[in-house]
Amino acid sequence: AQSVTQLDSQVPVFEEAPVELRCNYSSSVSVYLFWYVQYPNQGLQLLLKYLSGSTLVKGINGFEAEFNKSQTSFHLRKPSVHISDTAEYFCAVSPSGGYQKVTFGTGTKLQVIP
């Protein structure tokens, strides 16, 4: 079994400030890790994913995340946020290999303040 914890349900941040959205996971097997973004009344869009290799993963819209196996974390960061980044962000995990039954966290609402 696997699980994902997103400790922060809401994160307010001023425009052009840096942001970090935290994600911790639990799994008894090796995993793939994902961050998705959801804009209001829309489906989920993949921001980035970690499958293997370099632990620093770069995604779309200037986001990046770092996989830390010892801390079982996959925090999402952006050095300077924009108003358009206001959305809900979901961290997700799936077992590596085979078909991917993805388990999502409860989400973090990022509110960018002008």
Place this chain on the structure above:
Amino acid sequence: DTGVSQDPRHKITKRGQNVTFRCDPISEHNRLYWYRQTLGQGPEFLTYFQNEAQLEKSRLLSDRFSAERPKGSFSTLEIQRTEQGDSAMYLCASSSTPGSQETQYFGPGTRLLVL
């Protein structure tokens, strides 16, 4: 590549009625997934198809729920005798096999409100 599409985008129904949702995956994708998302929660897995075969069903999928993918292309999710607790966003995703590069691409969802 037109992406994953879902129809309808919104559905309001009365308790006890049946509803059916449709998902059209990305054309070359052979895997299709249904998720349910309630307010304040992340998506929860409901079921998964590889081609036309339904390979896994979540315990969330009660007997009132049925999903099909008859020709391995589009899929339908039917809810019979809807209850207010069924109100949620129903998301469909698709992906292709094989390999470790598999990524699920999501549709815009169908928002269901049961009165």
